[in-house]
Amino acid sequence: MRPASNKSGPVVLLSGGVGGAKLADGLYRTLAPESLTVIGNVGDDIERHGLWVSPDVDILTYTLAGMVDAEKGWGFADETFHALAILRRLGEETWFNLGDRDLATHILRTRLRREGVRPTGIAARIAAGLEVRCTVLPATDDTVQTHVQTEKGWLHFQEYLVRDRAEAAPLDVRCEGADEARPTPEVLSALAGASAILLAPSNPVASIGPMLAVPGFRDAMLRSGAPRIAVCPIVGGRSLKGPSDRMLKAKGLTADPMGVADWYGDLLDGMVVDEADAQFEGMLKERGLEVLVTGTVMQKARDRDGLAEATLAFARTCSASPKA
């Protein structure tokens, strides 16, 4: 028997970068700031030019701060790339786009890491500096690195996605360092006290996967009394963004809501699927999942708010029916 959910606790969103940040943004406008905790993926983190970059946590923070480049979905709006142009002149490989404002974040993070500050504290300081009032937590303070296998061998996720533009078929995905990583006390506390746990429409394998691969993270979700709802990142058989579809296939799963349900397994109480995938509703319900069919494609701000509100209302319904 699961404990009852903590109805006054925060909504906890597990999220990768661009796609998940849109839902985070909608939730941030819908909920009181103290009622939202966003847990960001760190498997995409990468050291570039000696600086520690945490792309998903940064995208979440910049988006929540209202400072993100809305068109690209990452980096600051009205960004310049003068430093990168000089780094290129100085012989550095500059395939990973780092804007001038963005570099400030990485410079501060790198200094604080060297001084021994936990990534959790660093993320909090950056969020506070940019006046983000909800809580943004890295999934772990430890280093977890998502690697992608292609015909050429194993690549860092950013090498695969950004440098090589995800052109090769992914054959497998693994999370280096996950076995030795631990969820932070802040993450465990947020999951334990949540009123709902939402899995953003991020890459299930490469963005949410690195969290679930950290020993203790999945258990903390299973122990929580909160309803656990995934917003499906696959619409009409394809990822809205990035290689989620191909990575599900690499894991032997189908690129559709059923494959997502298979990937998350017993973690889910319910799933939000797009109207384009309404035909999966019955099959998902046969698996014991609650299902909300609604528009999940977030093109405009009001789409984000609408999906956030619908998902929260759906989660409240799910929480009314705790299962054994």
Next chain:
Amino acid sequence: MRPASNKSGPVVLLSGGVGGAKLADGLYRTLAPESLTVIGNVGDDIERHGLWVSPDVDILTYTLAGMVDAEKGWGFADETFHALAILRRLGEETWFNLGDRDLATHILRTRLRREGVRPTGIAARIAAGLEVRCTVLPATDDTVQTHVQTEKGWLHFQEYLVRDRAEAAPLDVRCEGADEARPTPEVLSALAGASAILLAPSNPVASIGPMLAVPGFRDAMLRSGAPRIAVCPIVGGRSLKGPSDRMLKAKGLTADPMGVADWYGDLLDGMVVDEADAQFEGMLKERGLEVLVTGTVMQKARDRDGLAEATLAFARTCSASPKA
């Protein structure tokens, strides 16, 4: 008896930042690139935001690359300061101005230092990247830090000069770490093989002083057969820029060519003084110094070229009369 000068060797310029860089620039346009070696002060180096900044070496490099901000005399032309604005928002003290392009230099330098690359190699890579074809050498690969004593106590040179705008009277100047530092093989080789050694119109105490404080540096100058010529940084009793005048006084010397001659002592064969200080010619000659009286204030590019040419011609005269 000193050895004869190596007439085919390079002209070696010892230089601090802005003022010395102007003469370096004139020499660079006057000489073949392989005939100029610039040795830059590292006593002003400072770690900011976890990045290692080497202001004098950078000013020299940017100036020689034709990329310096001509009005300020430091940093890149048309520079932006977007990263610094974000660092300020994130709670960092941002009194040390670091432009976006400039940060690229410091990011690369910091990474290479951590990887164990010598500052000499780093300076060479940055100069090559910016297509500077003469040689730019840090005075030492070791860490020497110029500190300034005021009524408030000892301050890092940049705290004194930039943060506190050199408002307090300097009471003393010292070079932390100089005793344990060593000149590099490249510096020793340049001094030994020089056709002339020029001391730029930089701060004798705070910019040239940290080089001379490194054990072996002064001896290498004394052993060289090259004529050693200082371009006086004091004109009409005042520094052209910065606190040279007050620092000479803090050392018990006069803020005029005689004080500069006293500071450099037996290092000098000759001095270039401004027409405003022609009255010192006789006294300097009584000290055994050759003297060139000419315009030394470099406001325009042609002033730099003119001073460079006049100083080189003067040095050739001096080299014709080696002393015991």
